[in-house]
Amino acid sequence: MTIYQLPLAPDQLSRRSRWVALAVLMLPVLLVSIDNTALSFAVPSLSQSLAPSGNQLLWIIDVYPLVLAALLVTMGSLGDRIGRRRILLGGATGFAAVSVLAAFAPSAGWLIAARALLGIFGAMLMPATVSLIRNIFTDAAERRTAIAIWMAGFSAGAALGPVVGGWLLQHFWWGSIFLIAVPLLVPLLVLGPRLLPESRDPDPGPVDPVGIVLVTVALAASVFAIKSVATHGLDQLTVVAAAVGIACGTAFVRRMLRRTNPMLDVRLFANPVFSVSLVVNLVSIFALVGFIYFLAQHLQLIAGHSPLDAALMMVPGLVVTVVLGLGAVPMVRRFGVARVMVAGVLLNAAGYAAVSVTGHTGSAAGLLIGFVLVCAGVGMSETVSNDLALGAVPPAKAGAASAVSETAYEIGAVLGTAVLGSLLNLAYRQGVDVPVTVAGADAEHARATLGGAVEVAQGLPSASADALLASAAQAFDSGVTLTAAIGSLLSLAVAFAAHRVLSSRV
Template sequence: MTTLRPAPTETTAPTTSPARRWAALAVLMLPVLLVAVDNTVLSFAIPAISESLRPGGTQLLWIVDVYPLVLAGLLVPMGSLGDRIGRRRLLLVGSVGFAAVSAVAAFAPTAETLIAARAGLGFFGAMLMPASLSLLRNIFTDPVERRTAIAIWASGFSGGAALGPIVGGYLLEHFWWGSVFLLAVPVLVPLLVAGPLLVPESKDPAPGPLDPTSIVLSLATMVPVVYGIKAAAESGVTVTAVAAVLVGLAAGTTFVRRQLRRPVPMLDVRLFTNPVFSGAVSANLLSVFSLVGFLFFISQHLQLVSGRGPMQAGFVLLPGLVVTIAAGLAAVRLVRRFTPRQVVVGGLLLNASGYVVVLTTGDAGSDVALLVAFAMLGAGVGAAETISNDLILSSVPPTKAGAASAISETAYELGAVLGTAVLGSILTASYRGSVVVPDGLPADDAYSAGQTLGGASEVATGLPAATGDALLESARHAFDSGVVVTSSVGVALMLVAAGVAFRTLRDAR
């Protein structure tokens, strides 16, 4: 007689007590806080990095972008690896590597070294994020508990963003810029100690084989596309820029076809046939796009145009970041009275409204107007991110938690990449086209002043008073004029995102 065996189910630890579950959540929030702090601190460290390492405009964008670019390209492969070797194990390995490479970044002597170190951080960071979210899906099986846990987990991004400018601002005012990267050590040590004790291991009981070809294709999709965007911003729409984008699109098409053919794909692209899943991923991506793009220019405006120190600039943004956290937690209650579609669409429209405030105040907008705009944006991102993350996980079975988490985190990091690459490139191109550099400057100084506002500020300190003031005035006006241009793009994209969410999340429950 043949004995029928049940299909494999997700392997995880036995059901834990409520206290242990919430303690595990606290531990899993540490890598989230770390990633958020790292992104925010870097935004505020850009002026100091510009003055110290003197990177060109494209190098400066790569310093910001290479981390989320590598991370986004490897999130799916690392999520798949975690399904095989264990998500908790992957989380701990990533923590050790991230801390070690952070020390390398802290002491980087050149822009090229810092870019390489940031790429290394992206490699190990890719081990942290999908593991933390997929572990939550398996720790919190009750839908109400899970939604609250995800809201708290998502608020960790905002909490880290709030903590980053203040702690990082203190470090930047008292130490060199590299000190901000050393923040990873005190954050990751508690994770390494408490993680094995509180977080249960989980993995796929029947994983497919590793697929190196798919890993290469995922990277070959991301890198050329972002490079093409940057090249277009630097030199216009050239053959090289267009070719890079086409190569990325071709690699992406090949990747999708390969996943559809494989019996056990690295990424189950069929999940996107579910309109709720695909709509929630789109909302996730574009919400982060709006937040990171906004942070890219507001952090520079507050320091280099308004003349605030890094820590003071961080306190200016603190109310908006607190609003982001509050909106994420409030979204859990809002979906009891409103549909998920209404909450997500409302959040995306709030994002658009924040950019409208920047547009209406013009390039002479006050810091108060920017604070209001950022608070509106934060409220929208907090609500949209919480519900979209919950929809992404709840629309798939538990055995697909790793894949869904990797896709969710890929959307987050891709939004971070594109927010800086697209809006940052538009801002850089607008700045270069508007700034007036005084005649007679050495070639290196003229190049630095013509590329970034931070470069112009550094060059101006070594010029005669009248010439330096004229350069600063022109550079600040060129920068804020570029902010108006990027804000118009932000408004358009958020309106499109709201329309997509309205259409795809119709059946979300």
């Protein structure tokens, strides 16, 4: 069959070959989204096996998106130079190998190092998939559909992650979560060289090691500072990290403006359509990840559902993301890009508003309805925002531009947990009432997180345990109303800005 002998030039591909290539590119997309949501369900089991400190547990969760966000622009630019297919397959090889090492990590330190390496190889995967799509699908209508399918893959993976993770955790050890990468990436490594065309920037210019260092340090320091201030407050380390991030970011922008052939054309940000698309991208993922953070805890720790049951309850909302992500394409043809994007962000605001009104009641049904609304909005807005961002750049620069879009996505994911999660934890600590019979380390553990209160309650007499659990649940759900209100107001502000910018331009 001729589809197994594709020409190397993307513009020579037949229509059938383009869609076959997209099917192969969906494998790493599914992997990254499954990996992100499955890990959150493995934290309790992982904590019992490796006994990490509180700080180590945070790094196990955070080091992957931190490294990933720091390297996305660099890897996107590198793919433009050496070949997007080449860097995709290299990232897949490394990700599969390190996933095996992570699965059998004997200590928390080992797992943190493995997660950092996964961030490096993950940064090679995502910009390559988007930039290959941008170059394979040169027709605007086809590209919009392809991007919708790409986003649907993220949503499908997010839906599958908890279900697959919950099933694995009920039958195997926590490390099995990481082994999900192997069956997804092996087919990519086998089929990719035969089904994916190579593409690169025809005039990439010389490698800019100074620029690479500046942008990597700028992103790493900035994301670290944001997470640190949300978690620990404004301490000296946070101020230093923020200063380093700003200084390196400023130096990087000035360097790119001076160079005739920069690794990232920062003039793209002067295009308001490109810039507002990135903001919508970031805020939509911020809303989704922040919602999942407190919904997963409520369903398991307050409503008492198992990880698998909680995951299954979240599936309808995530399926809505897939359906409306694909449905955004015909909606754009009928209503226009601006209306669809703004409607998506308004649905995010409506979902959070519903929770801010009903969250204090502890109603799981109310939370799930809000979750469906947020998922609907994310499906619509993400498809359109990614398409607009990619369509604003020439194909030769697709890798760097898609890396910027993916960086916005990852920073949104980091902030969703760091900002909303930290605000929720702060509200919880201020609202929980620990019985006087609980003292010392147990009292501090119960005040720290909802999970800590549940763990401490297991060793208390029934009367004290009931009192602690009731207070913890009330404090947590009251905190949810605060964070939901913030999420709703932020989404409303972004919807207003998107309407102002896009209504007269697209």
